[in-house]
Amino acid sequence: MSDPTMSAASFRVLYEQIRAQAQWGPGDRRGALNHITAARLIAAAAEVRDGRTVTLAAPLASSGPDNPEPGARHMKRLPAEPSEVPGLSFAADQITMNVHGDVDSHIDALCHVSYDGTLYNGVAASVVTSRGAAELSIDDVRDGIVGRGVLLDIPRLRGIPWLEPGEQVTAAELAAAEEAQQVHVGPGDLLFVRVGHRRRRDELGPWDVARSRAGLHPGACEYLAERQVAVLGSDSNSDAAPSIVDGVAFPVHVLAINALGVHLLDYLQFDDLVPACEAAARWSFLCVIAPLRLPGGTGSPVNPIAVL
Amino acid sequence: MSDPTMSAASFRVLYEQIRAQAQWGPGDRRGALNHITAARLIAAAAEVRDGRTVTLAAPLASSGPDNPEPGARHMKRLPAEPSEVPGLSFAADQITMNVHGDVDSHIDALCHVSYDGTLYNGVAASVVTSRGAAELSIDDVRDGIVGRGVLLDIPRLRGIPWLEPGEQVTAAELAAAEEAQQVHVGPGDLLFVRVGHRRRRDELGPWDVARSRAGLHPGACEYLAERQVAVLGSDSNSDAAPSIVDGVAFPVHVLAINALGVHLLDYLQFDDLVPACEAAARWSFLCVIAPLRLPGGTGSPVNPIAVL
């Protein structure tokens, strides 16, 4: 972090303000997913009007400056080799992946972030042991996250191909994007904010994103609370680097996941979705996020699907 | 295999008959997914009437007689330990999984099965190398599989808790289940056939399913072709064991994946879906299958989501 412009004390005030808006009771483990009511889910299905589906994930990435511990896929059986199975042969493989990291598309469980010794809703950080998270694991959302997705495209608003690393998106700019795109973000929406991170990566190559990364201004989390969004996804990890908060490296992670109970989706890919939205002349869609069933898990690789 | 009742020659005739019904052109790589037209997908969204979502996957399983090489999840960071990140701490983990196997819920890509030296649609088995599948990999369905799901519950039809290992479901029985459940399986549907495998496993414990397993009779694949289903999922792997076909261990895999281009979903979990369907008094729903983006992959772990 260099040149912080928000003091630790101001951040704490913001944290408490935002946390006060996530009042679902002491036993709650779903956080902002509570905003997705049955009625809203039914309404979201009405977004399916073109009969088209689009991935919001990027392919498993190989090693790079933003991917020092890449996932891997290894073959176990090749179908052209002699088979021990009568009458046919199989292709089979095995995967190894870190659940988080800075390039593969994934969802963060509510156990992912500890602040002041507690996870979301005051759950003790010690519920996470070497065996996994006894509470707030990703398997709490085993039934998937389904609702109306909205994409706000910040580079489009600014008329540039991408935000440069380090740049931040404020609440005001999110509102401006809504107006420009003629879409309104409301309760229970799955909000996706495009900063152009992945397009920049595709065109210029990967860089050390741990040091410089476009993201949301911490203040934008007030917008998340106010609009009652259910989840937040980005083609970066939503947190800009360096952080502008003195002494807090990932303020949006703290505010969204820990204070507000908003699941984050990191390092998504919107470059297929943008032209689909343009073709459909709208920026909302049905969206389905289906984490793997990993009891105790701190998140999951995902491939969110937009259905237009 | 013991006591085969279908000769190798009869099976070959069946194979050719079924393959003749998958005529999407020599370059086709989507197979029966072609049945999911835009209109059918839009119609499927109208199934969302209750505003409820249900997982069709089982949690990552530990070792057992049906799971000799279990997947694993290991912690990388514990949030209660001192953090090297300023102002917060993270919980993070890593996963290792075989994509196929006999217990974890997964989807088979069209490259998964070679018969007579070729994969689906005559693609040479040699396209799959140690680097992965150059064609027909699971990333060909990166945009997800979305359509109307239909669950046919065979134990319900028979009035028993589950089919015993080795028992088979015929086409006639599928039709009988349709009638009993007052649902009709049609073009582009995602068909799920419950044999009670997982409930038996939950109640009696795991067994060596490689030797004995309930599944579909090979002849039921004619039903798949005729009804033009898009995918087939089961709480077993759709193939009964022992096989009734002389010299072919997995006849349904060969007929469905290789001949007909039907993606199979293996070892799903319907015990959450059944009561949801009962409560909704219907056996159809919107269904979303979102494979991970694994270029070259032979399949993917998945968590299919039913939306009612």
Place this chain on the structure above:
Amino acid sequence: MSDPTMSAASFRVLYEQIRAQAQWGPGDRRGALNHITAARLIAAAAEVRDGRTVTLAAPLASSGPDNPEPGARHMKRLPAEPSEVPGLSFAADQITMNVHGDVDSHIDALCHVSYDGTLYNGVAASVVTSRGAAELSIDDVRDGIVGRGVLLDIPRLRGIPWLEPGEQVTAAELAAAEEAQQVHVGPGDLLFVRVGHRRRRDELGPWDVARSRAGLHPGACEYLAERQVAVLGSDSNSDAAPSIVDGVAFPVHVLAINALGVHLLDYLQFDDLVPACEAAARWSFLCVIAPLRLPGGTGSPVNPIAVL
């Protein structure tokens, strides 16, 4: 544990007695390896008189009742496939292994066992975090363990092919084996005790060794202390199951590793060594144990080499 014949209180007395014999100072991290002096190592080299080497490890095992989470080796490159490397092609692979377990040959680091909240020599158990062991890791023996090895063959003494699971080897029996084999175990020796576990496994197949396993009687650890052995290896894990100690499942692990600072080598393979010793008409040899360099590690797979 069933039918314990040593009370918890008696065990504690034994623990304190044995621990009192490992007095290398508060900062010591080598434990009984301190017994291997330069002079003893030089003397051990004189055991090389036949010019023959023998492995004391078993091949990487596949899944079984004693191996629920088997290690794996996957190919990354096949040399018969087209190569991206000019002028040649490579075969390459990748391994995944649990360091401990009940079948693959491995060494336990001194951080492996906590008793009463502390590791060897009073080191707090909390030095082991999700990042690994900050103290007493296997990398503390990065320079290898080299000394005189002695094999005591208990089934040979008893005139049987193997000890049955649950049977125990007492100190008196170790002494009897010495006499029968005309070898004396002394300070700095690497002691290997064969109970026939692996031969039984080879002949009868694997079983659930967590429940029944031949090993040493806890009292035999007094012999280890008295003779000042440097390490203890066995073709089981040295601890019999069920334990005869009330409330302590692995008493030999506690006494050897935690109290005495004796590195244990588990699930070795002596069936190549026995005929070599017979041919050489002696039961001592130079022995070299070379753990992988795994900083923070709790042990390592190993292939100890006997040189006769």
Place this chain on the structure above:
Amino acid sequence: MSDPTMSAASFRVLYEQIRAQAQWGPGDRRGALNHITAARLIAAAAEVRDGRTVTLAAPLASSGPDNPEPGARHMKRLPAEPSEVPGLSFAADQITMNVHGDVDSHIDALCHVSYDGTLYNGVAASVVTSRGAAELSIDDVRDGIVGRGVLLDIPRLRGIPWLEPGEQVTAAELAAAEEAQQVHVGPGDLLFVRVGHRRRRDELGPWDVARSRAGLHPGACEYLAERQVAVLGSDSNSDAAPSIVDGVAFPVHVLAINALGVHLLDYLQFDDLVPACEAAARWSFLCVIAPLRLPGGTGSPVNPIAVL
């Protein structure tokens, strides 16, 4: 490769010349290890005169430009957490490693290199399948490699801290180092050639060694043949980059492993051994290489131990 100074044709002549010196019969699978006779092994044990052991391996490395797919070690159990084992608790972990690569110390099996479609001694490259190497796997040396080790320190000879990437060591220079160090390399010796690679890495940090790396001149393989060395190890991978051979990227790998049957040990660490040799005023020692028992494996991580 840039600016090759050895033509493809000249290389082929050299290959045939060298291969002609590895005549152990068509069924041989040990190659140059045949040079280690019983007498030579016994003689090597006489090198143990100081009673000191030294590791020749480097610690498991983290990600870097020379380590894009780093190995990993993950904790499975922490001893300070509540234990399910009565009376004690365990620390346990799991490792994942690529066997080869450009930083972790490892040995190459004789199946590692295919040239003109064959491995060492004319074995077809196709013996290596997705299941592993049916012949020439690392488990062929399960009994370890034990003999006299000799370290030739080229930077010492040149009076510099390390060879710069791209520089090569000729046969003449090896001979000069022998003379300077007053040691003679002879039949059955385990030859280690220090180019200073790892010291440079420690002092300047890692770089992209795939592009530039110090190593042996291909002609030095004539020296290996003539001196009848049993294995060759280096703190680089013995092959310089870029290659000076037109169209052959790793000429030393081809000549040593494939033509001569010399196992290579790559990316060793001599910075502990050099001061030990200086203190002992000699450059020879007993050396023990103990590959893990990985049937079908293309090599193994190793920790060679020098005993002085």
